[in-house]
Amino acid sequence: MSDRLRVLLIAPTLSKEAIGEAFVAFKWAEALSPLVDLTVATFQSPRHSPISEQLPQARVVTWPRPTVLDSNPRLRAMLKPDWPIFARHVRRWLRDNAREFDIAHQIMPQAMRYATPLRGAGVAYVIGPLGGALSTPPAFAAESGAAKWYTRLRALDHLRLRFDPFLRRSYAEAALVLGVAPYIRDHLAPVPIRDYANVLELGIEEPAPERAPRADGQIRLLHVGRGVRTKGLRDVVRAMGLLKDRRALHLTSAGAGEEIEICRAEAARLGIAGRCDFRGAIPREEVERLYAQSDIFAFPSWREPAGNVLYEAMRWGLPVIAAARGGPDGIVEQGVTGLKCPVSTPEALARDVAEAIERLADDPDLRARLGAAGKEKVLREGLWPVKAEAMAGIYARALGR
Structure with missing residues (x-):
């Protein structure tokens, strides 16, 4: 029997053919798959090649991605209207499969406003790296212009961390919560979390070449x-x-x-x-x-x-x-x-x-x-193999190993 950790990684979108959070989630899955027994649960976009082909070293579970708000990608990225559908799929699937895993990891979304379907599923879990929740400094507000109405929803994040029972349980019951930077720990102060660590979500592929020196005085x-x-x-x-x-x-x-x-x-x-x-x-x-x-x-x-x-x-x-x-x-x-x-x-x-x-x-x-x-x-x-090794260590830490 393999002694590698059995890990479930969930993200509503994940693809090497995407940008933003979906691409970052793919890079994490790609880097982790040689190190752990990895299962990925995500939506399959009709516009992208099968995730199972993109991640041949992982087991892949997918559901068809809803196309709600595809005509407005910025609004879609902010509201994530398909999150409740994804969460329902994950909860139902875990009823029969939770015992297959040592630990689960909700790696996306990054914003601190999405209650996890992993809570109460019978498997230890990690959430993050979480980000966002920063406000505009008051002195800069006059120059910031009129924000889109949906971007103002960020202002509710702090209230929800204090009063939303589902969101609070999501973080309080996690074995470990990850943040992109130390300020996230301060934002999570209203929630009695068990353990916390900082992890920058992005990595790099390889070192850059040396920059050629210039002598133009500029x-x-x-x-x-x-x-x-x-x-x-x-x-x-x-x-x-x-x-x-x-x-x-x-x-x-x-x-x-x-x-x-x-x-x-x-x-x-x-x-x-x-x-x-x-x-x-x-x-x-x-x-x-x-x-x-x-x-x-x-x-x-x-x-x-x-x-x-x-x-x-x-x-x-x-x-x-x-x-x-x-x-x-x-x-x-x-x-x-x-x-x-x-x-x-x-x-x-x-x-x-x-x-x-x-x-x-x-x-x-x-x-x-x-x-x-x-x-x-x-x-x-920052190299992806280094980050994956560190994440495997975080999983062991969350399990008390």
Whole structure:
């Protein structure tokens, strides 16, 4: 008989042909399948190849994915209207199959608002890594624009953690709860959970090549992220405005959204339009080239649950500038892998980002030291086989082994 753990991994969507949570769930399943006896339970999308073919080393249980709200993917991602259907499928299936497993793991959804179908099923279980639940700092609210009505549902998460009996039982009965960063433990304070650990949900495939040195005297800043106010691009543009006399500084942005035109206008108003390049949505390979060609990754996102692009930049050996809030506050080690800026007001954040840029621009040895430490951290923690080994250890810890 095999002495490997028998693990059930559940996620409503999981596919290597998807993006976002579904792709991350697939990567976890792919990395875990050589280490444990893995069973995956998920929806099968009619648009994707069979999950059983994508994960040949795992046992796969699927149900047809509902197509509710397919015409509005952003709304669908936020509301997850098919979650109750998925949860019902899992509960019914576990009535006959729970004894086959040592432990179960609900790896997605990441948001802290979905009561698990694993509670009361007769198998020890892990939930997470959980993320989200960050609010907009009050001083930034006026610049954040009118949010879609469904995004305001996030405000209910804290109330539900205090008063929703099903959600509270989901976390209280878990053998172990995972969060993407230390702030998640604070959010879960109203619930008497048994055990907790931090695990960043994203990993990397392989080390990046060494970046070729440049001798042109320019300092190239890079920002990668959706064009929304929370990602901090406007704060970097304003920091560039404070440093407008430093002609060697150049900023490139990769990402699309309503914020891009606002930042373009801001750069023109500050007199730095000629040193700001807004690329919009670009192919992945072009983003990788930008990492290779840049000197500093400036990403002061102040409502970031995890900060996966920080991992990408650190993989390339880039020193990073981040906000001391949310996921980035847990990823970046101050003065070791990057520089962190406190979040109070837009004016203060722009000043602090400008100071961080200036400090890194004037000290190539500091850039090299922070970049090397960041790359070492990512290789130590972020490669998928390494993350899978650590997760197998978490399962053993949850079982008291």
